[in-house]
Amino acid sequence: MIDMTAPDKHPRSMVEVTGLRKTFGSLVALDGVDLSVDAGQVVAIIGASGSGKSTLLRCINYLDPPDSGDVWVNGHLMGIVEGASSVRRAKDRELRRHRADVGMVFQHFNLFPHFTVLQNIIEAPMAVRGVTKAEAIATARELLAAVGLAGKEGSYPSHLSGGQQQRVAIARALAMKPRVMLFDEPTSALDPELVGEVLRVMRDLAENGMTMLVVTHEMAFAEEVADTLVYFDKGKIIETGSPAEMMRNPQHARTQAFLQRLL
Numbered sequence: 463m464i465d466m467t468a469p470d471k472h473p474r475s476m477v478e479v480t481g482l483r484k485t486f487g488s489l490v491a492l493d494g495v496d497l498s499v500d501a502g503q504v505v506a507i508i509g510a511s512g513s514g515k516s517t518l519l520r521c522i523n524y525l526d527p528p529d530s531g532d533v534w535v536n537g538h539l540m541g542i543v544e545g546a547s548s549v550r551r552a553k554d555r556e557l558r559r560h561r562a563d564v565g566m567v568f569q570h571f572n573l574f575p576h577f578t579v580l581q582n583i584i585e586a587p588m589a590v591r592g593v594t595k596a597e598a599i600a601t602a603r604e605l606l607a608a609v610g611l612a613g614k615e616g617s618y619p620s621h622l623s624g625g626q627q628q629r630v631a632i633a634r635a636l637a638m639k640p641r642v643m644l645f646d647e648p649t650s651a652l653d654p655e656l657v658g659e660v661l662r663v664m665r666d667l668a669e670n671g672m673t674m675l676v677v678t679h680e681m682a683f684a685e686e687v688a689d690t691l692v693y694f695d696k697g698k699i700i701e702t703g704s705p706a707e708m709m710r711n712p713q714h715a716r717t718q719a720f721l722q723r724l725l
């Protein structure tokens with residue numbers, strides 16, 4: 463696979479989140495989240511349904527702008543929040559480019575159903591990155607081979623299994639040459655026998671040095687692949703540590719109770 467770890471110019475972490483807060487009306491979905499992820503690191507995020515995991519990922523790539531707090535990716539501020547100082551006022555075009563540094567994979571694949579596999583993958587690089595069609599197709603073929611789907615270029619999503627669709631979704635995200643990949647429960651909509659093929663692609667990606675944040679309750683995967691496990695509760699990070707250590711010896715009662723229900 464392509465080496466995604468070539469450093470840019472910044473000295474700090476690949477992802478730096480500080481004081482992130484997000485409300486929906488009176489509901490506080492993110493209640494002051496600080497998170498720092500070094501280049502090449504994999505962070506697994508667990509927590510009960512409704513605890514804010516998806517909101518965190520969506521705020522990191524500004525699909526949902528946070529109410530306050532900063533998100534830095536690869537040394538670039540990801541968006542403008544209210545009351546922004548002039549230093550934050552990057553041009554729209556720059557913001558779009560920085561957001562393109564963050565790839566996202568959803569639970570329900572979200573492929574364009576009326577596009578072939580190839581069209582799904584080449585669309586954004588041509589529209590956002592300004593890549594030529596020939597170049598986009600060459601990259602798409604390379605990525606399809608890497609996710610084990612060589613020859614599926616002309617298929618439509620509905621003709622693929624869920625596991626294949628999710629691998630296309632991963633290839634589509636990678637085609638933008640992101641510096642960070644966010645996965646939101648990428649295997650939880652899959653039949654059990656299809657989970658492994660998707661996790662295998664994610665493991666490859668991690669081994670090739672991709673920086674990844676993965677919301678998942680696949681604890682064997684988290685233990686094997688993640689450098690850090692984060693336990694999320696009511697919009698806050700309650701506990702963080704090495705996956706093996708945290709699974710065996712959770713420090714907080716709530717982490718303990720959650721893991722007990724899970725394992």
Ligand code: ADP
Pocket residue numbers: 486489490491509510511512513514515516517518
């Ligand atoms: P998780 O991914 O951990 O299950 P979410 O981040 O999806 O949690 O949701 C956190 C909280 O924010 C939940 O209470 C959810 O109902 C609420 N929420 C998420 N998105 C929206 C939205 N667009 N509008 C209103 N409430 C939302």
Ligand code: MG
Pocket residue numbers: 515516517646
């Ligand atoms: Mg969620």
